[in-house]
Amino acid sequence: MSGTHGDLRGATFDTVEPGDELPEITVELGRDYVRAHATEIGMPFPRFTDEEGAKLEGLPGQITPGNMTLALLARELLAWAPGGKVRRLGTTFRGLALAGTTVRLLGTVTEKDEEHRTVECDVWMETAEGDRCVIGTATVELP
Amino acid sequence: MAFADIDRSVIGREYDRLTYPPITVDEIVSYARTLGVTDPIYLDEEAARRGPYGGLVAFPTFVVKLRGAQHMPMEVAREMTRGGFDAGKDIELGVPIRPGDVITATSTITELYEKTGRSGSMWFVVFRQHLVNQHGEMVANVDSRMMQRGRSEKHEASR
Numbered sequence: 001m002s003g004t005h006g007d008l009r010g011a012t013f014d015t016v017e018p019g020d021e022l023p024e025i026t027v028e029l030g031r032d033y034v035r036a037h038a039t040e041i042g043m044p045f046p047r048f049t050d051e052e053g054a055k056l057e058g059l060p061g062q063i064t065p066g067n068m069t070l071a072l073l074a075r076e077l078l079a080w081a082p083g084g085k086v087r088r089l090g091t092t093f094r095g096l097a098l099a100g101t102t103v104r105l106l107g108t109v110t111e112k113d114e115e116h117r118t119v120e121c122d123v124w125m126e127t128a129e130g131d132r133c134v135i136g137t138a139t140v141e142l143p
Numbered sequence: 144m145a146f147a148d149i150d151r152s153v154i155g156r157e158y159d160r161l162t163y164p165p166i167t168v169d170e171i172v173s174y175a176r177t178l179g180v181t182d183p184i185y186l187d188e189e190a191a192r193r194g195p196y197g198g199l200v201a202f203p204t205f206v207v208k209l210r211g212a213q214h215m216p217m218e219v220a221r222e223m224t225r226g227g228f229d230a231g232k233d234i235e236l237g238v239p240i241r242p243g244d245v246i247t248a249t250s251t252i253t254e255l256y257e258k259t260g261r262s263g264s265m266w267f268v269v270f271r272q273h274l275v276n277q278h279g280e281m282v283a284n285v286d287s288r289m290m291q292r293g294r295s296e297k298h299e300a301s302r
Binding site: 027033036039041065066067068070071072074075079082083086087088089090091092093143 | 173174177178179180182194195202203204207208210228229230231232233234235236
């Protein structure tokens with residue numbers, strides 16, 4: 001599981017500005033962690049639960065479900081802004097997030113909507129090699 | 144029949160509707176716990192009463208668990224048998240899920256389209272699960288993009 005947080009948690013609408021970076025979170029995608037959550041979300045398929053089973057499907061090894069990477073990005077946003085509300089989160093799964101590796105969750109504030117007290121953010125998951133395996137955008141209502 | 148031959152009338156047609164049993168505290172807590180969430184508003188009923196929702200709520204992405212009974216219409220499923228993978232997901236969130244909520248998921252296909260890239264043609268199908276609670280309030284729209292390579296491509300393992 002994860003993880004390390006920066007010291008920028010507790011974001012509020014009045015304290016953030018476009019260009020601000022979300023605190024980086026490091027997540028260890030342990031095999032048991034991925035297996036447990038994949039099972040929890042009703043996706044106990046070999047590619048998500050078993051190294052050998054994944055290889056039999058032609059994959060390099062056990063992978064993290066896209067739905068879990070989505071959830072981890074939501075976790076990043078809400079760790080940054082406790083009490084905030086994720087209104088929208090859109091992601092593109094560009095590459096494999098392999099179980100047994102460590103990834104980084106990163107993000108940037110891109111816009112601020114004064115009327116709705118929301119911010120737009122770019123968020124992404126990065127492998128140890130620096131590949132952005134998941135990219136996305138989010139709308140977050142901040143306290 | 145090929146993917147390109149799928150009757151486009153499938154777009155927008157409801158192909159599945161499922162009403163789930165009431166959501167339990169255990170389901171909400173188990174989801175948050177296995178994800179590694181630490182905020183008590185998703186884990187602890189007592190602490191959550193003092194939180195912004197006045198009670199326990201499901202972590203926002205809990206909604207992706209509620210995928211309905213039938214993954215896709217038969218005419219689309221037949222063309223996805225060589226494997227496809229999850230290319231992305233967009234969620235729009237309304238009211239939070241609370242213990243006892245009865246959620247109904249209705250499923251439609253919103254898009255079918257082709258893209259041609261360096262590795263050949265790729266077919267995309269976008270499914271939407273529209274979730275409402277027992278009060279008729281919108282809980283979420285969950286759009287999932289599945290991608291499958293064109294028929295001439297090597298089998299692609301599913302994600």
